[in-house]
Amino acid sequence: MRLEELWEQLEARLATWGRTHSPWAVHFNSGSCNGCDIEILATITPRYDLERFGVKIQGSPRHADILVCTGPVTRQARERLLRIYEQMPSPKFVLAVGTCAISGGVFQGCYNVVGRVDAVIPVDMYVPGCPPRPEAIIDGILKLLEKAQAEGVAT
Amino acid sequence: MPSERFVIPIGPQHPALKEPGHFEFSVEGERVTGATVRLGYAHRGIEKACEERNWVQSLYLLERICGICSHIHTTAYCLGVERLAGVEVPPRAQAIRVLIAELERVHSHLLWLGVAAHEAGFDTLFMYSWRDRETVMDVLEGLTGNRVNYSANVLGGVKYDLDEARAETIRKGVDYLEARTYYYLELVVHDPVFVQRTRGIGTVTREQAEWLGLVGPAARASNVARDLRVESPYAAYDLFPVQMVLETAGDLEARVSVRLKELFESYRVIRTILDKLPTGEIKGRMPKKVREGETVSRVEAPRGELFYFIKSNGTDKAERVKVRTPTLCNLAPMMTLAIGHQLADMPMLLAGVDPCFSCNDRSIVVRNAQEAETRWTWEQLRRYGIEVYKCKR
Structure with a gap:
């Protein structure tokens, strides 16, 4: 009995270690101005190099652990954002990048804008800025991973 | 054997472009037989929102139409509003506007080179060009304090001045980038793998380009002389003239x-401006209310002609701001040209016009000539939006 418990604990720790040391991220622009998107892309380029932390930005939501969201959510993109979130396997995390994703920014109240990202899907970490610097985005992802590590992401 | 038709949907979330756009390619084997595009994922209703904001607030909203060419959007808007208000902009301010616009063009073209290389499967070039792009980002950050939305323009002039020390750092950055650009030009013409993906692909003849209405570098690659900096110089382009760059082949290469x-032309203009920067003020006096009238403002964005129509009714708010961005002019012709190409060439063909969907997603109301003219209110538009996309939750 004790041995089984120990084994489960070890398994959980191993899963958490694996998940927080090589998370894959998928990026979705739900109506952003491109400013945040080019800064996210800049994080994977040589000066900032996000991949040294084991984070890889790739295309498919089905392989992703972190959803990086930019922009206010427009009415047309809302369904797509929900679908992408639902396609991601659990455990999953959402990072809202930029003022628009946090609050709607300058587009608050526009007729075709639903609003901030957390009005549509739950968000785990927010990175403010218009647009945030690549360093800030990296910091946001690392803080998210620290949080995940502390809480454990075995399931 | 009957040929099999198959439709491949791509997007709006896709690995290639970082922006939402939905494409559908119908294919026969590997050959594309039809292509359609569905836009509007980034439609936010900025033009209508401008009618609710005063002239200064609209400036910051319009800057966020596009994060890549934010400065050129505000330049077009400022030039239009200043013309309506009859404000004289100091020559130093106009020169700084052009300086930042050219730096922005450098950043945008290097960004595009990286994205195009990535689409071609040449990720090393993507990393190289984005590493070098950081040089111009540093220059822009040093000049304006922000890497992307610089907000350098204000109505009546610019916000930031530059001194000799700053000019020297810009010169150093430009020298470095010029050397690198020679290397890239050598590379994209001689690298056999890259050339295979670009030479003779997506060819647009001069007649086609004129007929389909291509703008910007995509048109100039087909030997169509369209460049507003040369044709109708705005801001300080009459003081610092630009040579038009033309190519004849019309393909991706x-x-x-x-x-x-x-x-290279941008580097030359930047150096000339730094050497011959006019002295004086950087901002004219701007009235709060703009007198009645309407104007058209055209500028050359990195992707082509950017068009603003601005109408004032004499208050502190615009009555109508209409934006026409270059991507829409370029995207529709590409959907026509896609037919007959290999499916594998599609990402390159799309990236070839440097699409920018956040610029692109505007809405238009089409009415018959018989119908009475109607104006949509904010509430009507909001309700229409909800109806169209049927929000369930």
Whole structure:
């Protein structure tokens, strides 16, 4: 009995270690101005190099652990954002990048804008800025991973 | 054997472009037989929102139409509003506007080179060009304090001045980038793998380009002389003239080399401005209310002609702001040209016009000539939006 418990604990720790040391991220622009998107892309380029932390930005939501969201959510993109979130396997995390994703920014109240990202899907970490610097985005992802590590992401 | 038709949907979330756009390619084997695009994922209703904001607030909203060419949007808007208000902009301010616009062009073209290389499967070039792009980002950050939305323009002039020390750092950055651009130009013409993906692909003849209405570098690659900086110089382009860069081949390779050769022109203009910067004020006095009237403002964005129509009714708010961005002019012709190409060439063909969907997603109301003119209110538009996309939750 004790041995089984120990084994489960070890398994959980191993899963958490694996998940927080090589998370894959998928990026979705739900109506952003491109400013945040080019800064996210800049994080994977040589000066900032996000991949040294084991984070890889790739295309498919089905392989992703972190959803990086930019922009206010427009009415047309809302369904797509929900679908992408639902396609991601659990455990999953959402990072809202930029003022628009946090609050709607300058587009608050526009007729075709639903609003901030957390009005549509739950968000785990927010990175403010218009647009945030690549360093800030990296910091946001690392803080998210620290949080995940502390809480454990075995399931 | 009957040929099999198959439809491949791509997007709006896709690995290639970082922006939402939905494409559908119908294919026969590997050959594309039809292509459609569905836009509007980034439609936010900025033009209508401008009618609710005063002239200064609209400036910051319009800057966020596009994060890549934010400065050129505000330049077009400022030039239009200043013309309506009859405000004289100091020559130093106009020169700084052009300086930042050219630096922005450098950043945008290098960004595009990286994205195009990535689409071609040449990720090393993507990393190289984005590493070098950081040089111009540093220059822009040093000049304006922000890497992307610089907000350098204000109505009546610019916000930031530059001194000799700053000019020297810009010169150093430009020298470095010029050396690198020679290397890239050499590389994209001689690297056999890259050339295989670009030479003779997506060819647009001069007649086609004129007929389909291509703009910007995509048109200049087909030997169509369209460049507003040359044709109708705005801001300080009459003081610092630009040479038009033209190519004759009209294929993807020509589109790459037009953009790279334009960079040399930008470097030259930047150096001339730094050497001969007019002295004086950087901001004129701007009235709060703008007198009644309407104007058209056209500027050359990195992707082509950017068009603003601004109408004032004499208050502190615009009555109508209409934006026409270059991507829409370029995207529709590409959907026509896609037919007959290999499916594998589609990402390159799309990237070849440097699409920018956040610029692109505007809405238009089409009415019959018989119908009475109607104006949509904010509430009507909001309700229409909800109806169209049927929000369930």
